[in-house]
Amino acid sequence: MGLGEGWSVKSCSFEGAPLELLLKLDFKPGHRFACPECGTCGPTHDTVVKRWRHLDFFQYRCELEARVPRMDCPEHGVRLVDVPWARAGSGFTLLFEALTMMVCREMPMKAASELLAEHDTRLWRVVAHYVEQAQAKRDWSELKRVLIDETSSKKGHRYVTNFADAQTRELLFMVEGHGAEAIGAFAKELERHNARPEQIELLSMDMKPAFIAAAATFFPKAEVVFDHFHIMQMAGKALDEVRKELLRDGADLKGSLWSIRGNAWTRSSTQQQQRRLLSEAYPKLGKALGLRDLLQEILSQEDKGQLAWWCRRARQSRLVPFVRLSRSIQRHWNGVVAFMRTRVTNGAMEAINGLLQL
Ligand SMILES: [Zn+2]
Numbered sequence: 001m002g003l004g005e006g007w008s009v010k011s012c013s014f015e016g017a018p019l020e021l022l023l024k025l026d027f028k029p030g031h032r033f034a035c036p037e038c039g040t041c042g043p044t045h046d047t048v049v050k051r052w053r054h055l056d057f058f059q060y061r062c063e064l065e066a067r068v069p070r071m072d073c074p075e076h077g078v079r080l081v082d083v084p085w086a087r088a089g090s091g092f093t094l095l096f097e098a099l100t101m102m103v104c105r106e107m108p109m110k111a112a113s114e115l116l117a118e119h120d121t122r123l124w125r126v127v128a129h130y131v132e133q134a135q136a137k138r139d140w141s142e143l144k145r146v147l148i149d150e151t152s153s154k155k156g157h158r159y160v161t162n163f164a165d166a167q168t169r170e171l172l173f174m175v176e177g178h179g180a181e182a183i184g185a186f187a188k189e190l191e192r193h194n195a196r197p198e199q200i201e202l203l204s205m206d207m208k209p210a211f212i213a214a215a216a217t218f219f220p221k222a223e224v225v226f227d228h229f230h231i232m233q234m235a236g237k238a239l240d241e242v243r244k245e246l247l248r249d250g251a252d253l254k255g256s257l258w259s260i261r262g263n264a265w266t267r268s269s270t271q272q273q274q275r276r277l278l279s280e281a282y283p284k285l286g287k288a289l290g291l292r293d294l295l296q297e298i299l300s301q302e303d304k305g306q307l308a309w310w311c312r313r314a315r316q317s318r319l320v321p322f323v324r325l326s327r328s329i330q331r332h333w334n335g336v337v338a339f340m341r342t343r344v345t346n347g348a349m350e351a352i353n354g355l356l357q358l
Contacts, residue, residue, distance in 0.1 A: 003025065003084060003085065004083075004084030004085070005031075006027050006028050006031035006033065007025055007026070007027050007028075007066075007083075007084070008025065008026065008027075008028065009023055009024070009025055010024045010025060010026040011023075011024040012024070014060070018061075019060055020060060020061045020062065020063060021057045021060045021061070021062040021063070022062075022063055022064075022065060023054070023062065023063070023064050023065070024064075024065050024066070025064055025065070025066040026066065026067060027066075027067070027069060031044075032044075032071075033069050033071045033081040034071075034081065034082075035071060035073035035075070035076055035079055035081075036079055036080070036081060036082045036088065037073065037075075037076045037079065038073065038075060038076060040073055040074065040075065041071075042071045042072050042073055042074070043071065043072055044069040044070070044071055044072075045069070045070045045071060045072040045078045046069075046070050046078075047067035047068060047069050047070065048067070048068050048070060048080065049065065049066070049067055049068075050065070050066060050068050050083075051063055051064065051065045051091070052064045052085070052086050052090070052091055052092055052093045052096070053091060053092050053093070053096050053118070054085075054092075054093045054095065054096055055093070055095050055096055055099060061117070064085065064093060066083065068080060068081060068083060069081050087129070090126070090129075091122065092122075092126065097126050097130075099116070100112070100116065100118075100123055100126045100127070101126070101127065101130055103115060103116060104123065104127055109123065109124065109151065121158050121160075124151075124160045124174070124176075125176075127174065128160070128174040128175075128176075131171050131172075131173070131174050132173075132174075135172055135173065135193070138172075138193055139193060139194045139195075140172070140190060140193035140194060140195035141193075141194045141195050141199070143165055143172075143190075143193075143195055143199065143200065144167070144199065144200065144201045144202065145165070145166035145167060145200075145201060145202040145203075145204070145344055146163055146164070146165065146166060146172075146186075146200055146202070146203050146204070146222075147162075147163070147164045147165075147166050147169075147204045147205075147344070147346045148161065148162070148163055148183070148186075148203055148204065148205040148211065148346075149161070149162045149164075149205075149206075149346050150162075150178050150182070150206070150208070150211075152178075158176065159176070159177060159178035159182075160174055160175070160176055161174070161175050161177065161178050161182035161183075161186075162174050163186050166202065166204060166344050173185075173186055173189050178210070179208065179210030179211060179214060180210050180211075180213065180214035180217070182214075183211065183214035183215060183218050183219075184214065184217075184218055186218075187218040187219065197218055197219050197220075197221075197222075198220070198221050199221075200219050200221065200222045201221065201222060201223060202222055202223050202224075202225055202338075202342065202344060203215050203219060203222045203223070203224050203225065204225040204226075204227050204339075204344045204345065204346050205224065205225075205226070205227075205230075205346070206226065206227075206230040206346075207226055207230065207234075207328065207332050207335075212224060212332075223338055224334075224335045224338070225335055225338045225339045225342055225344050226332055226335040226336050226338075226339055227339050227344065227345040227346050228296075228299040228300075228339055228345060229345055229346055230346070231295070231299060231329070231336065231339075232295070232296060232299070234325055234328065235291075235292045235295050235296070235325060236261065236292070237321070238288070238292070238319075238321035238322050238324070238325045239261075239288050239289065239292050239321075241320075241321040242284060242285060242288040242319055242321055242322075243285060243288075245284075246282055246284060246285055251281075251282055251285075253278065253282075253285075275289065284319060287317055287319060288317075288319055288321075288322065291310075291313070291314055291317060291319070291322050294310055294313075295310055298310050299336075299339070299340065301340070302340050302341060303340075304337045304340060307329070307336065307337065307340070310326075311326040311329055311330055312326075314326035315327075
C-alpha cells in the first residue's frame with residue numbers, strides 16, 4: 001500500500017478480541033500538507049485521530065489509525081487534509097472499497113455483508129459513491145423505462161432505493177431513504193443528466209402506496225408497472241400464512257417447508273410426492289398451493305381474462321390471505337396487466353449483479 005510522501009507506519013500490533021491487526025500511521029514532523037480545496041501547502045494546525053478498515057491480513061481484520069492533520073490555508077481556513085489511502089469521509093481504505101465493489105458485483109448485498117463482515121449500510125454507501133462517480137457525466141436523455149427497488153438494511157432502520165435503466169439494466173442512481181423522498185430525489189437527479197421527468201414512460205416498482213403516489217406526482221407521464229417478482233413474493237407470503245394457520249391448528253407439517261416453497265420444477269421428486277400427500281391431508285394447503293402456482297403461470301402469459309378469473313377464484317377460496325391478495329391485485333389492476341403486456345421486471349434487482357457496470 002503506497003502511503004505517500006510524508007507518512008510512515010509507526011506501530012503494528014494485534015489487539016482486541018477477536019484479535020485485529022492495528023496499523024498506526026503517522027506523518028513526518030514538519031511535513032507541510034496541501035489544502036484539499038486549492039492545493040496550497042501550509043503548516044499543521046492540529047490533528048484528528050481517524051480509523052479506516054483495510055484489507056484483512058490473513059484471517060485478521062485489519063484497521064489503520066492515524067492522526068490526520070488539519071492545515072491552515074490562508075484562503076480556506078482550517079481544513080482536514082486528504083490522505084493518500086482513503087477518500088475523504090470514508091471509513092474504508094481505497095483498497096477495501098475496491099474489494100467491496102468486486103464482491104457486490106458478484107453477490108447480493110446480504111451475502112456481501114456477511115462475507116466482508118461489514119454492516120450493509122456502510123457497504124451501500126461505498127457502492128452509491130462509485131455509482132454516482134460513474135454516472136456523473138452520463139447523458140440520460142434517451143432514458144425511458146426505469147426500475148425502482150427499495151432495500152432495507154438488515155435491522156430495517158435504513159433504506160436504500162435503487163434506480164436502474166430497464167433497457168440496459170444499469171444502475172443509475174442510489175439514494176438513502178425511501179418512498180416519495182427517494183423518488184423525488186431521482187426526479188431531481190434527472191436534470192443533472194440532460195433528462196426530464198416527462199420523458200420517463202414506465203416505472204417498474206412494488207405496490208407500496210408511497211411509491212405509487214410519488215410516481216404520479218413526480219412522473220405524471222409514466223405508466224406504473226408492478227412486476228411479477230413482487231407479486232409472487234406476495235403470493236409466497238399468503239401461502240406461508242395459510243401454512244402457519246394450519247400449524248397453529250395442530251397440523252403435522254414438520255419438514256414440509258421446502259416442498260411447499262419455490263417452484264414446482266425445482267422440487268425433487270420426493271418433495272413433489274410429499275406435496276401431493278400434504279395437499280390430500282390438508283385441502284386448505286392444497287388449495288393455497290394450487291392458487292400460487294396458477295398465478296405464476298397466468299403472470300407468465302398475457303391474458304388478462306385469466307387474471308380476472310384467478311382473482312374470482314381466490315376470492316371464493318375462503319383463504320383469507322388469498323382473498324386479500326386478490327383484492328390487492330384488483331386494486332392495482334392496471335399496473336399488473338401492464339406487466340403482463342410489457343414484461344418489464346425488476347427480478348433479481350436485490351442482487352445488484354449485472355447492475356453495476358462501472
Ligand atoms: Zn486552500
